[in-house]
Structure formats: C-alpha cells, structure tokens
Amino acid sequence: MVDAVFLALSVLTIGSAIVALEIRSLIYGSIALMITLSGIAGFFLLLDAPFVAMFQLSVYVGSVAVLILFTVMLVRRELIFNKIEDKRRRYAGIGLMLALMLGIGMIIIGSGIKSMETNSPTVDYQKIGKDFLTYYSPALIVMALILAASVIGALALARREDITNDQRVN
C-alpha cells in the first residue's frame, strides 16, 4: 500500500504535468513543468536516492527550466498565449494517452513485479562515486565531451550572423 506522501507527490507531479501541457500561457506552463520536475526529485528522495534527487534539482529545476523560461521570454508576446490545435487530433491524442496508460498499466499489473518489496539496505552514494571514477570513467569522459560539444553547438547555432562586431560595441 502507498502512504500519504507518495499519494500527494504523484497527484502533484501528474497534475502539474497536465497543466504544463494544457495551460494557455507558456510562462505558467514552464513553471508547472518546474513543479513536475521537483515532484520527480521528491520520488527520488522516497526511493532513498538523495544524490540523484539533488542532481535532479540542480540540473533540471535549476538550469533546464530556467533555460526554457528564458527562451519563452525571447519569443513574441502573442505567440506565448497563442494556442492553435486541431480538435480531432486532440481527441485522438487523448485516446492514445488513455490507451497507452491502460495497456501498459494492465501489462505491468499483470506481471510479476506486483509483489516486489525490499528490505535491503539503501545504496551508499560513496559507491556511486566510486563507480563513476573506476568502471564508468570512460563513459564519464565521453559525457563531458558531449556536454562541451552541445554547449558549443548551441552557442554556434543561436549566434546572429546579421550583427557585426562594431554594432555590438555600440
């Protein structure tokens, strides 16, 4: 059985996920997305993974959501509140969502993980750090290179070609 904290967290997470997609203003939508990501961090805390939870808070809530907010502010004002969508496509999408939820949910409820409980001790995050620096160190280096390349790529993509350097100085 689930406890009250879990129930409150899941209502918060899923409710604000729906709000993020359906609310009219993109700014409120990105704030709702921020709440969803914080709710996921709360689930990580419930799963005894405080290190991942803090990583989620600092990377997702701290940087990704703020990046999205800044991008929304760069867009023209009427586009932020503009909501164009096909009625038929919307109903088809809701049907697809419910079919996916029911289908995958039934498969999971029918599978053997229903009775899975744990009494094992929690994973020490020293073990995670050791893993990062020993077995996963090549992957860590590749990840650092990917991060650097993506930041450079984003800067190169978003650069404006039509402004020359002396205009920038003035």
Next chain:
Amino acid sequence: MTNGLIDFVLVSVALLAIGIYGMAVKRNAIRMLFGIEMIINSANLNLVAFARFIPNSQGQTLALFSIAIAAAEVAVGLALIIVAYRMYKNIDIEDFRSLKG
C-alpha cells in the same frame, strides 16, 4: 518502506503517456519540448525505482548519466527553436516548411 515497486512504475507510465500525448497533439515547439522532458523523467524514475528494488547501485549511476545528457539535449533543442523562430518568426511547427521531408 511501504511503497511497492509497482506504484512507482505506474506513476512513470502515467507520465510517459502524458508526454506522448503532448508530443502527438501540440504544435508549439516549446510545448513539444515539455513532452520530451516528461518522457525522459519517467525513464529516469523507472531506472531509480528498479535500482532500489533489485537492489543495485548502477541504476542510479545510469540515471545520473541520463540527466546530464538530457540537459545537453535541451540546450541544443532550444538553440534550434531560436534559430527556427528567427527564420520563420513563429514557433508553430507546421510553419517550418523547409524542414518537411
């Protein structure tokens, strides 16, 4: 711990379905990015939940890698949206004509 593995997996399935709905229905490019974020987060929740119940530390390690890569993906995706907005003066994906196959 009173919460079973199945509760976390069901929440993750719900979040995945909502993300797929956002990807399928919305025409606003930034809202589609919201859907992608939800799908990635449901995958991370699955990784950490199974790592807790199996029990194994490597699920958490993989979740950390996944979060870092997702941050890179969002940076590039937003830069692409800004470039497309500058070209078409709109963020409606149906207006991005020259990206059509």
